[in-house]
Amino acid sequence: MERLRIGLIGAGFIGVAHANAIETIIGEKLAAAEFVSVCDADAARARGIAESFGAKEHCSDAIGLIDSDKIDTVFICTPTKYHPEIVAAAAKQGLNIFCEKPLARTLSEANEMLSAVERAGVKNQVGLVLRFSPVYNVIKQLISDPSLGRPMTVLFRDDQYFPIRGIYASTWRADFEIAGGGALIEHSIHDVDVLRWFFGEISGVQSQIKSFAEHRGIEDLAAAQIKFRSGCVGQLISVWHNILRRESNRYMEIFFENGCIWSADDFIGPISHQIADEDTVVVSSEEVLQRYLASVGLQDAKYGSLHSAQGLEDYHFLRALEKGIAASPDFRVAVKAHEIVDAIYVSARS
Numbered sequence: 001m002e003r004l005r006i007g008l009i010g011a012g013f014i015g016v017a018h019a020n021a022i023e024t025i026i027g028e029k030l031a032a033a034e035f036v037s038v039c040d041a042d043a044a045r046a047r048g049i050a051e052s053f054g055a056k057e058h059c060s061d062a063i064g065l066i067d068s069d070k071i072d073t074v075f076i077c078t079p080t081k082y083h084p085e086i087v088a089a090a091a092k093q094g095l096n097i098f099c100e101k102p103l104a105r106t107l108s109e110a111n112e113m114l115s116a117v118e119r120a121g122v123k124n125q126v127g128l129v130l131r132f133s134p135v136y137n138v139i140k141q142l143i144s145d146p147s148l149g150r151p152m153t154v155l156f157r158d159d160q161y162f163p164i165r166g167i168y169a170s171t172w173r174a175d176f177e178i179a180g181g182g183a184l185i186e187h188s189i190h191d192v193d194v195l196r197w198f199f200g201e202i203s204g205v206q207s208q209i210k211s212f213a214e215h216r217g218i219e220d221l222a223a224a225q226i227k228f229r230s231g232c233v234g235q236l237i238s239v240w241h242n243i244l245r246r247e248s249n250r251y252m253e254i255f256f257e258n259g260c261i262w263s264a265d266d267f268i269g270p271i272s273h274q275i276a277d278e279d280t281v282v283v284s285s286e287e288v289l290q291r292y293l294a295s296v297g298l299q300d301a302k303y304g305s306l307h308s309a310q311g312l313e314d315y316h317f318l319r320a321l322e323k324g325i326a327a328s329p330d331f332r333v334a335v336k337a338h339e340i341v342d343a344i345y346v347s348a349r350s
């Protein structure tokens with residue numbers, strides 16, 4: 001098979017993380033690909049990131065790059081407002097598409113994007129990166145234990161400092177026209193995806209959103225009660241505060257009829273669980289990682305750099321392209337998450 005020819009559009013906070021992962025995957029020969037171009041509206045930034053991560057070229061015109069025939073695979077990492085137009089152009093051109101979450105500012109735009117990629121028949125994946133979190137993968141394994149009984153309730157708290165400062169420093173996250181909303185769509189779309197992944201389809205939501213910082217249309221608190229068809233009831237709290245020294249993190253606690261599972265870290269663990277009257281078992285961070293890597297067949301030492309480069313989702317995407325199989329999580333999965341986000345906004349408004 002010919003080598004994949006990769007272009008990356010939007011070389012900001014998350015674009016750099018993907019550039020780093022792409023360089024690592026190519027450098028370690030974990031996929032047959034070449035890093036062709038970095039595109040950013042800021043031409044100097046495009047050049048700097050291309051040079052830092054081994055891309056051959058750089059440019060500042062996203063549509064020009066897509067139409068150039070130089071690439072067959074694109075990573076779209078611009079602010080949310082620009083995703084739909086770039087995805088439409090890439091689908092028309094028949095490119096393999098990795099698009100960052102949220103797909104778009106609204107559910108209707110996200111649905112149009114899904115139609116575009118499915119009509120074009122292109123391989124697609126969305127940056128719902130918690131699907132590659134060792135913690136949530138191991139919790140997913142743990143909740144399949146039938147001795148736990150039925151899941152009764154889940155508490156999922158997601159907190160982050162308002163990402164217009166600190167390492168994110170993105171003015172656009174306070175701009176409704178570009179972001180489409182605040183903590184819920186921009187950050188907790190990950191959480192609703194995890195909740196649906198764990199507990200299945202959702203039958204209803206009741207919610208409140210608030211904007212303490214008073215950026216128009218940008219909620220910094222979303223609190224939702226989520227009812228699953230199974231009977232389980234979840235509570236999602238998503239908050240953007242001003243505690244700059246506090247790292248972005250999540251707390252999850254699940255109660256079953258006969259046990260509970262909890263973790264105060266959204267990526268590396270540890271995870272604790274208790275069944276009936278047995279002692280609490282703590283799965284250490286190291287064990288969480290090993291269990292996860294074993295479950296996806298990546299235990300060999302040559303994959304070690306992937307996890308530290310946060311490259312697992314990119315690796316799985318590129319491998320799916322090489323194998324000619326569907327990538328996951330795809331736009332269809334992301335649209336389901338958008339539907340839940342939309343329902344939470346609708347409930348809050350009413």
Ligand SMILES: NC(=O)c1ccc[n+]([C@@H]2O[C@H](COP(=O)([O-])OP(=O)(O)OC[C@H]3O[C@@H](n4cnc5c(N)ncnc54)[C@H](O)[C@@H]3O)[C@@H](O)[C@H]2O)c1
Pocket residue numbers: 009010011012013014015039040041042045060062077078079080082100101102127128129168170172186
């Ligand atoms: N998966 C995750 O965990 C995760 C984390 C952070 C951000 N994101 C998502 O990634 C996207 C980007 O976020 P970010 O934090 O990297 O933003 P950012 O502001 O740090 O970077 C965006 C970059 O895109 C460039 N840009 C803007 N418009 C462009 C265009 N039309 N063509 C080319 N380049 C353009 C900007 O110059 C900037 O360098 C957002 O949709 C965000 O929600 C996902």
